[in-house]
Amino acid sequence: MPKLTKIIVDKAEPRDRQYTVWCSDLKGFGVFVLPTGTRTYFVDYRNANNVRRRMKLGRYGTITAEQARTLAIQALAEVTKGNDPLEARNSVRKAISVKELCELYIAELEAGRILGKGGRPKKASTKITDLGRINRHIIPLLGRKRATHVTKADVTAMMKDIMAGKTRTNEKTKKLRGKSIVRGGLGAASRTVGLLGGIFSYARDELGIIEINPAHGVRKPKDAVRKRRLNEEEYRTLGRILAKAAEDERYARTVDIIRLLAMSGCRRGEIIEVRKAEIDTIESAFRFEDTKEGQSVRPMGLPIAEYFDERDMDGDSPYVFPGERNPDGPFGSFPRHWEKIFAETELADLTAHVLRHSFASIANDLGFTEITIAALLGHASGSITSRYVHTLDAALVMAADTVSGYIQALLDGAVLSHSHYALDRGSRKAALARFLSPQPDSAHPPEAVERLAA
Incomplete structure (x- = not known):
């Protein structure tokens, strides 16, 4: 048993079961190591009734080995006086409000x-x-x-x-x-x-002041399910409202942000606070460093990639949409502008979450699966989706292009028709033939393409 120091605790690797590292220098002082890697300092002693007690002193990382040693010495000093330091501490804690x-x-x-x-x-x-x-x-x-x-x-x-x-x-x-x-x-x-x-x-x-959590098992009310989504006519209405708002130069930046929210399905804060370093138009991806789900790689539809390509990104601010008074921070006037843009309009009840939900609904209308929609939105709760969103494949970018392009067209006033991908063999062969059709400079003769399609 070596003297318990920071170096010794650092080297205490987690095992399949909890184990203890004792200190050779101070009897009763030790650290237990959990399989999770958590290390907690403690002191063991026997009270006046000869009952063995173990008092936690603090987690490794929260206190140092020397601080834990000092606490252990103080506790053992109380024991020699006939006191029970753990009981005293618990009595104080149990009295807290x-x-x-x-x-x-x-x-x-x-x-x-x-x-x-x-x-x-x-x-x-x-x-x-x-x-x-x-x-x-x-x-x-x-x-x-x-x-x-x-x-x-x-x-x-x-x-x-x-x-x-x-x-x-x-x-x-x-x-x-x-x-x-x-x-x-x-x-x-x-x-x-x-x-x-x-x-x-x-x-x-x-x-250690309670044994049973009183909040466990309480029947909580179900949060109201937010079913509000924009239909296609409402998207066209939104486009008209934004076009009118953009006539006022003060709202131009807010209008751009709202259009990006609608076409990306991103959360409000993700777009308002997006940094230039998180925009990857070459790979057509958002590479968010910190979101609700942690780091997140998300496909960027072509209309959004083209928007960022055309936007001036040369300013000193790290943000795509910097603050007006403080360029070192993100744009801060969005909530106030949103309220003014939509006040007394047909979409007065619109929220950024409705835009996100509507994006997912349009993706569903266009025939994309739940796992694809989850990847488009940056949900990473399932293991498959978590793996899916680390790198972007062409199919996912295509999905983003389709949904973003469809919403952009609606915002611009288009009346569209859509259908699910046809699964009959004839339609699939025709689609594959179009995909494989040679370009004018292609070395492949049309006969080869037809054979591939067949």
Whole structure:
């Protein structure tokens, strides 16, 4: 047993089962290593009743080996006085309120130690959303209760209060002309219960102050399914609205962004905050560094590739759409412009998500499969789709060209007809013959092409 140092802990490789590395220099001090690679410092001792106790001191990476050693020495010193340091710590923790628990969770969140999708630290945008739900819903409704006294019934009551709009508020923020509008509702209630479950999991797994998570098993309301999509006439209406808005030079950039959203199916933030380095018109791809799904490679339809080819990308800003007052940041006037463009129009209820949903619906109308549509949208929840979107093949780019081109034509006022790919042999042979038809300078005679098609 060597003296427990950073070098020793670094070398402790994970195995199939949890194991312990003890310190030769300080009896009872050690680190256990989980199969996941997580390493946690602890100290073992026997209390005045000769009961063996194990007190966690902190995770490797959160505290250093020397800091853990100091905590272990302090704990063992308390034992020699007849005290039980673990019991004392638990007594303090068990007395904390939900508000105090949330504050501990927020500190971990800000330090990047709360993990989200794929085991990655939660994104900045997710942190902001979590903080809003904690401060606007959880603390006002449950903050005064002891964390150990919260029951499943308490969580259910909180959820129903949020659904009923009890925490509804509308107040100014520190931003210029900024507002914080909290409406509550089904979606907010369901997602807040999910977040509270994560906070109580932290209280159980990291702090050890509860044994059962009171948010688990709470029946959450189904979020309202957003079925709104644009039909073809509405796309033409959208095109007319945008053409009129573009006559005002102030809205030209916003109009471009809206058209790109419609033709790409991207999320609003992905286009507004797209960086020049993420645009690859040679391979016809968006190469997003950081999205809701992490890194994402997405096919770019030909109308979008041509737009970026024609756009001046030589400015100093890293963003395709830089801020008007701060070119080092992304364009910030989009929400205000959107509101003015669509106010008192036939599409006053339009949202960026509706454009994304409509893109997927058009792709479905044109006969593309769910897995292709998922790849076009950047969904990476399934293993097949995850593999599919790392590199782009010609079929996926063709799909993006088809959907983007179709929507572009609708925005420009065209009346189109579409059909699914014909699966009868005659139609397929005809399509293949057209694909293989020689160019004027081709060395292949027409007879060879006919044989290939046959």
